[in-house]
Amino acid sequence: MNFSEIVNQIKIKKSYLCIGLDSDIEKIPNHLKNLDDPIFEFNKRIIDATKDLAIAYKPNLAFYESQGFSGFISLKKTLKYIPNNIFKIADAKRGDIGNTSKMYAKSFFETFNFDAITLSPYMGKDSSLPYLNYDNKWIILLALTSNDSSLNIQHFKNNNDKKLYQHVIEDSLNWSSKENTMYVVGANRLEEIQEIRKIVPYNFLLIPGVGAQGNDLREISLNSINDNCGIIVNISRDIIYSDSSTSFELKVRDKALEYQNEMESILNKKGIL
Numbered sequence: 050m051n052f053s054e055i056v057n058q059i060k061i062k063k064s065y066l067c068i069g070l071d072s073d074i075e076k077i078p079n080h081l082k083n084l085d086d087p088i089f090e091f092n093k094r095i096i097d098a099t100k101d102l103a104i105a106y107k108p109n110l111a112f113y114e115s116q117g118f119s120g121f122i123s124l125k126k127t128l129k130y131i132p133n134n135i136f137k138i139a140d141a142k143r144g145d146i147g148n149t150s151k152m153y154a155k156s157f158f159e160t161f162n163f164d165a166i167t168l169s170p171y172m173g174k175d176s177s178l179p180y181l182n183y184d185n186k187w188i189i190l191l192a193l194t195s196n197d198s199s200l201n202i203q204h205f206k207n208n209n210d211k212k213l214y215q216h217v218i219e220d221s222l223n224w225s226s227k228e229n230t231m232y233v234v235g236a237n238r239l240e241e242i243q244e245i246r247k248i249v250p251y252n253f254l255l256i257p258g259v260g261a262q263g264n265d266l267r268e269i270s271l272n273s274i275n276d277n278c279g280i281i282v283n284i285s286r287d288i289i290y291s292d293s294s295t296s297f298e299l300k301v302r303d304k305a306l307e308y309q310n311e312m313e314s315i316l317n318k319k320g321i322l
Contacts, residue, residue: 069285195235260287
């Protein structure tokens with residue numbers, strides 16, 4: 050999926066919602082647990098309930114890898130079930146070099162056919178370049194994450210008083226573009242996100258931390274949206290675990306619709322729709 054196609058989906062759906070498929074076998078509704086593939090059945094119902102509202106889905110690989118072989122089967126089935134016009138993000142946070150990085154790229158972009166993958170950038174461009182050999186595929190670099198201890202690393206300053214996350218983003222501009230690279234910025238980093246927009250005014254930002262983590266969608270959106278929207282907001286627990294009844298997908302849809310309605314209002318306010 051290319052840049053223009055993502056922007057087009059945002060305008061069609063009046064939404065920049067990404068739903069994180071952090072599907073935990075311990076937390077899914079009990080009535081699904083006796084089915085042959087409970088994780089896939091859970092994901093399938095979420096997708097059916099939200100595919101007209103979400104522009105992206107983001108499976109967190111840890112939840113599938115933890116189930117071993119069956120987890121990979123669930124993941125593969127989930128990806129095949131997601132409509133082709135919806136952006137598929139592998140939340141894998143990989144970061145390696147050489148042939149290992151090439152094999153990771155082949156795994157996620159060929160075997161699983163993801164559109165994008167989250168990467169740790171701290172081994173330099175060598176850990177990202179193999180992914181950029183694929184047309185219409187994306188890397189999403191961890192720039193400024195939401196966890197407290199990240200500040201000990203990502204806010205480390207060099208002799209020029211530049212923070213490490215700023216250097217990481219600026220360095221990536223030498224070998225990437227807005228057509229293939231996004232950045233993860235936590236929703237609780239409101240002050241820094243305005244600084245990041247000065248460095249990358251045109252790139253997409255993937256913003257987690259809205260919903261269960263308590264950050265305000267409107268505030269973070271109004272401070273980060275650009276002329277093409279330029280943000281994808283990920284919401285996981287607040288949507289997928291909003292109900293555990295046998296008709297949980299109805300509550301899932303209601304919750305996703307609530308976010309989509311607010312996103313539509315914000316997009317209108319910014320003159321994008």
